[in-house]
Amino acid sequence: MPDAPLSNERTLDALVAESLASRRVAALLLGCVGTYGLAAYGVVSRRREFAVRIAIGARRASVMRLVIGEGARLVAVGIVVGVAGALALSRAIRGLLFEEAETDPLALIGAPFLLAVKALAVGAIPAWPVTRIDPNA
DSSP: OTTOOOOSOOOHHHHHHHHHHHHHHHHHHHHHHHHHHHHHHHHHHTHHHHHHHHHTTOOHHHHHHHHHHHHHHHHHHHHHHHHHHHHHHTTTTGGGOSSOOTTOHIIIIIHHHHHHHHHHHHHHHHHHHHTTOOTTO
16 A cells, blocks of 8 residues: 555664664663762772761861762772773774764763763762761761
């Protein structure tokens, strides 16, 4: 029936993006769990240090800033190394890309930004209990 109306028409790009959306969300959630695990381990292993800092007069907010700041430095180093590596390897992967620029600005800026926000947000979760440490316990 050549005169039949089309419904739910989409481009191939939209279909591919839709099919990959759940995998991308799953990868992001898996990354969040891993980042949380590393941050929590780092906080738990330094629990006594934080208790001593609070006992000798450090404000709880400054201890939380210390924990988040250390995570932020690690994230910054990871972003610099990752973007530098992506730029250095962009010529090598040129043949693997289809109709995409090897130095896509959205990928080189958007992905690191998203990962930095994710890492800092997830890293702040284990930092919160640090502010509740009782130095007398």
